[in-house]
Amino acid sequence: MRSLSKSDFYKLIFFVLTFGLVLIPNLGVNAFELKISDQNMVRIDVKPIQLESGKKAIFQIFLNTHSFDLIYDMKDLSIIQDDEGRQYNALEWIGSPPGGHHRKGILEFPVLKGNPRSIKLIIKDIAGVSERVFKWDLK
Numbered sequence: 001m002r003s004l005s006k007s008d009f010y011k012l013i014f015f016v017l018t019f020g021l022v023l024i025p026n027l028g029v030n031a032f033e034l035k036i037s038d039q040n041m042v043r044i045d046v047k048p049i050q051l052e053s054g055k056k057a058i059f060q061i062f063l064n065t066h067s068f069d070l071i072y073d074m075k076d077l078s079i080i081q082d083d084e085g086r087q088y089n090a091l092e093w094i095g096s097p098p099g100g101h102h103r104k105g106i107l108e109f110p111v112l113k114g115n116p117r118s119i120k121l122i123i124k125d126i127a128g129v130s131e132r133v134f135k136w137d138l139k
Contacts, residue, residue: 031139032047032048032051032136033047033136034046034047035047035134035135035136037123037129037132037134039127039129039132040127040128040129041065041066041067041068041127042063042064042065042067042070042126042127042129043062043063043064043065044061044062044063044123044126044132045061045062045064046059046060046061046121046134047059047060048060048119048136049106051112051119051136051138052112052138053112053113053114053115053116053138054111054112055111055112056091056108056109056110056111056112057080057088057108057109057110057112057119058106058107058108058109059106059107059109059121060104060105060106061074061095061103061104061105061106061107062102062103062104063102063103063104063126064101064102064103065101065127066101067101068101068127069098069099069100069101070098070099070100070101070102070103070126071098071099072098072125072126073093073098074090074093074095074103074105074107074123075090075091075092075093075107076090077123077124077125077126078090078107078121078122078123078124079121079122079124080109080119080120080121080122081119081120081122082112082114082116082118082119082120083116083117083118083119084114084115084116086113086114086116088109088110088112089109089110090107090108090109091108091109091110092107092108093105093106093107093108094106094108107121116138117137117138118135118136118137118138119135119136119138120133120134120135121133121134121135122134
């Protein structure tokens with residue numbers, strides 16, 4: 001039996017989560033709320049998949065517009081901050097490549113340290129919006 005590469009594993013997770021969230025919207029598996037930013041003709045929908053101390057932070061992201069191509073490098077434009085002052089750069093974007101009007105993917109960050117009470121995802125410089133801030137309180 002062949003084992004999955006890291007890239008194939010994340011593609012499989014992306015597929016399952018994308019269609020699982022659409023087909024089975026609320027089984028209590030993920031208690032985090034969907035957050036939306038709709039500014040300057042670009043809508044960004046963000047839902048945390050995993051936000052837990054000692055584990056990588058992972059977000060599902062959808063970008064939509066009908067005005068221009070979404071040529072942005074999501075990995076380079078995204079950071080997270082916790083309420084304890086730590087900041088993390090994105091490790092990887094697994095999803096649609098730059099271009100087109102509709103993109104979706106998984107954004108992965110390093111392992112969260114300490115015991116943060118909240119996390120902010122900050123996406124910079126999309127469609128002339130300097131920062132789009134999405135915040136979640138942790139249990």
